[in-house]
Amino acid sequence: MTIERRDVDLDFDPASVPRDWCRGDAYETTFMNALSLLFPDGERFFVEAVKQHRHLVASPELLADVVGFIGQEAMHGKEHRAFNQLIATQFPQAPRLEKRVRAFLLGVRRVLSPRSQLAVTCALEHFTAMLAEGLLSDERLRGGIDPQVLPLWMWHALEESEHKAVAFDVYRAAGGGYARRAALMAVTTVIFLAVHAIVHAHLMATRGILARPWRWARPLVRLWIYPGHFGRLVPAYLAYFAPRFHPDDRDTRALVDAWRERLFGAHGQLAA
Ligand SMILES: [Fe+2]
Numbered sequence: 065m066t067i068e069r070r071d072v073d074l075d076f077d078p079a080s081v082p083r084d085w086c087r088g089d090a091y092e093t094t095f096m097n098a099l100s101l102l103f104p105d106g107e108r109f110f111v112e113a114v115k116q117h118r119h120l121v122a123s124p125e126l127l128a129d130v131v132g133f134i135g136q137e138a139m140h141g142k143e144h145r146a147f148n149q150l151i152a153t154q155f156p157q158a159p160r161l162e163k164r165v166r167a168f169l170l171g172v173r174r175v176l177s178p179r180s181q182l183a184v185t186c187a188l189e190h191f192t193a194m195l196a197e198g199l200l201s202d203e204r205l206r207g208g209i210d211p212q213v214l215p216l217w218m219w220h221a222l223e224e225s226e227h228k229a230v231a232f233d234v235y236r237a238a239g240g241g242y243a244r245r246a247a248l249m250a251v252t253t254v255i256f257l258a259v260h261a262i263v264h265a266h267l268m269a270t271r272g273i274l275a276r277p278w279r280w281a282r283p284l285v286r287l288w289i290y291p292g293h294f295g296r297l298v299p300a301y302l303a304y305f306a307p308r309f310h311p312d313d314r315d316t317r318a319l320v321d322a323w324r325e326r327l328f329g330a331h332g333q334l335a336a
């Protein structure tokens with residue numbers, strides 16, 4: 065499978081995208097908005113981590129994948145920045161939150177060695193691959209997302225699935241070992257969930273639901289218990305800790321092929 069950078073230019077009209085664009089639910093929408101606010105700087109972090117190890121990759125195929133990976137992540141960052149401008153029209157503190165995430169990631173880059181930054185990237189790419197597979201495979205998860213916003217998330221999910229093994233393969237090519245990969249997955253999980261929860265809480269406060277936990281009950285049950293979109297990812301998450309884990313252990317090729325055709329079809333253009 066070749067990893068291709070696709071030119072995408074989406075338009076988000078603040079006048080027509082509903083405030084609660086995800087299932088009409090304030091909790092779920094602010095959850096997704098919080099993810100979007102983390103993406104541009106997070107993806108820049110991934111790109112830098114991979115770039116720093118490019119010289120250690122001997123395989124021409126993997127080098128080609130690295131080029132595709134960098135192109136895809138840069139494009140995701142660009143389109144999520146555009147989407148985050150829409151978020152900022154509804155949540156004026158969004159740019160400030162993004163700035164804090166940027167400062168935090170700069171700090172992480174200062175503290176961690178390049179190899180550990182790459183291990184963190186592998187961990188977060190496992191998260192994005194799991195979420196992507198959920199979006200691509202489960203109509204109930206993506207159903208209810210406003211049609212003006214849906215192409216952004218489905219295109220991003222498609223490409224996260226396409227390139228899910230690149231950072232991992234670079235890590236291995238660079239001699240990255242199991243202990244660092246597993247330990248940094250554990251640490252990254254805690255920090256990622258905490259950072260996301262903080263951003264989410266700020267957005268929920270602005271939306272007026274932070275102090276109304278009964279507004280979260282139904283989405284929490286939906287996400288974690290029934291149908292449990294996140295709850296059912298736990299085995300896939302734990303699989304990462306197996307010493308012989310590889311992202312391609314989960315064969316998502318048929319799913320990716322189907323969505324590539326569905327989104328980009330014969331014309332190579334993202335179809336709404
Ligand atoms: Fe991405």
Ligand SMILES: [Fe+2]
Pocket residue numbers: 137189192223224227
């Ligand atoms: Fe990615």
